[in-house]
Amino acid sequence: ETGVTQSPTHLIKTRGQQVTLRCSSQSGHNTVSWYQQALGQGPQFIFQYYREEENGRGNFPPRFSGLQFPNYSSELNVNALELDDSALYLCASSSHREGYNEQFFGPGTRLTVL
């Protein structure tokens, strides 16, 4: 098992609500990436945080936002939830260093939007 943790494990929300998901990175890692994994699909890159700033974003709208804290933990916020936001949300921690980008995943948060 990796040292990456996520909370909560499961979450049920209704359309239009807002949600915050949390991730603690593995010791020694300074970068957190967030991924959305729809059922039966591969994870899709949402964005990455390094030094408390967003360091690149995938093809996701602005209602997906995040934060990184000085201890390298991170939050993913999703506003105005839509049914299609139902998915497993994974965070992955890594060390932002050229030639070294192994990423280790947390257990994920299963979000259901009704």
Next chain:
Amino acid sequence: GENVEQHPSTLSVQEGDSAVIKCTYSDSASNYFPWYKQELGKRPQLIIDIRSNVGEKKDQRIAVTLNKTAKHFSLHITETQPEDSAVYFCAASPDRGSTLGRLYFGRGTQLTVWP
């Protein structure tokens, strides 16, 4: 952006046989290629990776090959066991530059090993 294609989507083998999963990628800037195993309801687990300066890498029953010219890479599992049953994902990523650390995944291969 990067586009990773993975085949087959499902693969069934008898215990002891070999399994091969193939992936192609589109962005020549990608130079890091990890493979993840995801069991039902669990996190993706990194099982092996390869960088573009290496053509092949092996770890016990698992090996990965990379053809950078053709932009394809493959996972080989020998002497398969029932506990190898899972979904396997390939991914591609640059390991330097502004897009360092972004993983682009294939759609996954459901491997089933029958005893």
